Amino acid sequence: MKVAIIGAGMGGLSAAIALRQIGIETAVYERVTENKPVGAAISVWSNGVKCLNYLGLREETERLGGMLETMSYIDGHTGETMCRFSMQPLIEEVGQRPYPIARAELQMMLMRAYGLDDINFGRKMVGVSDGPDAATVTFADGSVVTADAVIGADGASSITREYVLGTPATRRYAGYVNFNGLVHTDEAIGSATEWTTYVADGKRVSVMPVSDGRFYFFFDVVVEQGLPYRRGTAREVLREHFAGWAPGVQTLIEALDPETTNRVEILDLDPFDTWVKGRVALLGDAAHNTTPDIGQGGCSAMEDAIALQWAFKDHPDDVHAALAAYQAARTERAGDLVLRARKRCDVTHAKDPELTARWYDELRTEDGTNVIRGIVGNILGGPLTPVPS
Numbered sequence: 001m002k003v004a005i006i007g008a009g010m011g012g013l014s015a016a017i018a019l020r021q022i023g024i025e026t027a028v029y030e031r032v033t034e035n036k037p038v039g040a041a042i043s044v045w046s047n048g049v050k051c052l053n054y055l056g057l058r059e060e061t062e063r064l065g066g067m068l069e070t071m072s073y074i075d076g077h078t079g080e081t082m083c084r085f086s087m088q089p090l091i092e093e094v095g096q097r098p099y100p101i102a103r104a105e106l107q108m109m110l111m112r113a114y115g116l117d118d119i120n121f122g123r124k125m126v127g128v129s130d131g132p133d134a135a136t137v138t139f140a141d142g143s144v145v146t147a148d149a150v151i152g153a154d155g156a157s158s159i160t161r162e163y164v165l166g167t168p169a170t171r172r173y174a175g176y177v178n179f180n181g182l183v184h185t186d187e188a189i190g191s192a193t194e195w196t197t198y199v200a201d202g203k204r205v206s207v208m209p210v211s212d213g214r215f216y217f218f219f220d221v222v223v224e225q226g227l228p229y230r231r232g233t234a235r236e237v238l239r240e241h242f243a244g245w246a247p248g249v250q251t252l253i254e255a256l257d258p259e260t261t262n263r264v265e266i267l268d269l270d271p272f273d274t275w276v277k278g279r280v281a282l283l284g285d286a287a288h289n290t291t292p293d294i295g296q297g298g299c300s301a302m303e304d305a306i307a308l309q310w311a312f313k314d315h316p317d318d319v320h321a322a323l324a325a326y327q328a329a330r331t332e333r334a335g336d337l338v339l340r341a342r343k344r345c346d347v348t349h350a351k352d353p354e355l356t357a358r359w360y361d362e363l364r365t366e367d368g369t370n371v372i373r374g375i376v377g378n379i380l381g382g383p384l385t386p387v388p389s
């Protein structure tokens with residue numbers, strides 16, 4: 001059995017490691033010529049951490065992860081604490097601590113675990129097709145490979161998806177842009193062991209710890225799609241959007257490095273149930289592109305990888321049966337996370353301002369129970385985090 005994986009993002013690499021764990025021959029093809037992840041960090045929630053543990057990366061994940069002990073919401077205007085609570089009940093309920101991790105480090109951990117030399121960099125897929133005995137991938141350099149199965153982990157703008165669905169899928173602008181980066185931790189912004197979120201006016205500013213005394217920060221701003229933006233101007237832009245906000249937010253704006261601050265328009269895709277065409281299957285953002293509002297896109301990609309391994313374990317000699325089992329195991333769960341994120345996105349970003357005002361009121365009386373219930377609801381339902389019966 002030989003499986004070709006297109007894309008060396010967190011989905012493709014997790015899948016490659018997972019398939020190799022059960023003795024399947026894998027080949028990973030990545031269009032970029034070097035590892036340059038877009039984005040500063042991600043929160044790997046407990047379901048994602050369990051996947052990394054399963055892939056043999058427990059110690060390294062713990063080393064790279066930030067220590068989240070508490071969570072707080074702060075009124076963006078006044079700086080008043082709306083609520084603060086421990087993460088411990090969440091950890092106890094799901095049996096695993098979550099870890100925010102710098103993207104470059106997460107990516108490098110996965111690449112090393114698979115083998116940097118085993119990744120075929122600079123190989124941009126331009127075509128994929130299914131056949132009775134093998135699937136075929138064509139690359140921009142004219143080379144062609146065949147494999148028993150092709151896994152398209154080629155991200156949100158996947159061309160594998162276009163092949164599987166038979167038509168391009170249009171992504172939807174979620175209504176906001178996200179500025180993100182890394183800064184040194186600073187108590188004037190938030191506690192070094194807390195996920196701190198400032199909210200007001202449908203905007204949010206958040207910091208959470210990653211390893212080595214750094215915060216992963218992000219700002220969400222509701223603006224129209226396609227506004228011009230010049231890299232390096234984040235400070236001026238954010239000063240304007242957050243004029244008059246609390247001192248912690250101003251400190252963060254002054255501390256960030258405008259040159260390394262990313263600006264991302266947030267899009268997602270309606271869930272769909274066809275992930276497989278013959279010997280070709282989708283995985284990760286290619287299959288379920290979500291807004292980052294519940295921090296589950298990458299975790300879901302890692303869940304796909306584990307489910308794919310289990311499907312091949314159950315059907316070692318039958319690619320079609322394995323991919324059908326993979327699709328059956330994943331579409332509902334992944335689609336559910338996309339829709340949960342969309343719902344959260346709308347409340348956070350004041351799609352209906354009354355609903356958002358009500359959420360702010362609720363936060364002022366929150367003891368953690370409701371927020372944690374929501375996060376646990378996201379975490380449960382994956383291959384390694386079954387919903388208790």
Ligand SMILES: Cc1cc2nc3c(=O)[nH]c(=O)nc-3n(C[C@H](O)[C@H](O)[C@H](O)COP(=O)(O)OP(=O)(O)OC[C@H]3O[C@@H](n4cnc5c(N)ncnc54)[C@H](O)[C@@H]3O)c2cc1C
Nearest residue numbers: 007009010011031042043125155284285292295297298299
């Ligand atoms: C602002 C933001 C914050 C986020 N925060 C979180 C979070 O906190 N927690 C979380 O779990 N998720 C988060 N996500 C989502 C997460 O980043 C994605 O779900 C995850 O990166 C998906 O991994 P992937 O491997 O499927 O795709 P990608 O990471 O996009 O990787 C796809 C790879 O395929 C390669 N590729 C593409 N086309 C080709 C081709 N034709 N040929 C060869 N190679 C190709 C690309 O170069 C890339 O390396 C966030 C996303 C955003 C935008």
